[in-house]
Amino acid sequence: MLVPFIRNHQFNLINKQVGHLQNTCNTVSDPKVVESVRIGTQTKVLEAFPEASELQQQLLRRFAALNSRGEFQQYLDSLEPFRTEIEPLEEKQLKKLFPKIKKLKVPDLTTVDFRNITYLGWTDIASNRLFIVYRLNGQYVGIEGRYTPTNKKGVCFLCNRQEEVALFSAITKAKPPKASPDYYKAIGNYMCVNSDACNKNITDVAMLEKFVYDVTGNYEA
Structure with a gap:
């Protein structure tokens, strides 16, 4: 019996590949x-699940034999019971992280569908601060930093899609040996406002996890 195993970013990738195949079937003779x-x-879908069991792989392969729009939609709908969600957060947990x-x-957590997010993110316009909470290696990690709106579209470093972006700059806790007490280093990237x-677009968590590691300075977290 299959249990939920498809994370949000993996479902986004499946959705993207299914859409690509559907468009090809509709337009290429x-x-x-x-x-x-x-x-x-x-192949791209299976590569996103390197530890998938044989039953899981069978489920993931099914879309490749389909042809019509209705069949592809039914396939995506059939994946819903196998989607996972990140462990729901409470306000007190967020306050402990910061x-x-x-x-x-904090955002209104009652409106958050934890199955449809890879990370929890929100902004505090009054202070120009942006917050990210991500579950890494079994525990939540919180990152906060300054964001500078660009008021235009650009490529987000997390989801790699064209969206309205801001420059997000966070101070890393990592310090080189013999660094002075007042040493600090900011890491900046353009990301979705x-x-x-962003959570609907992201198909890979490699950049997100690297960013979390680089900012926290804890490569064993």
């Missing part, structure tokens, strides 16, 4: 091209 896309999309911020403004859009 050359069977060799269609077959090539079937193989390519299936102990130095006495008046932390709207974390909901």
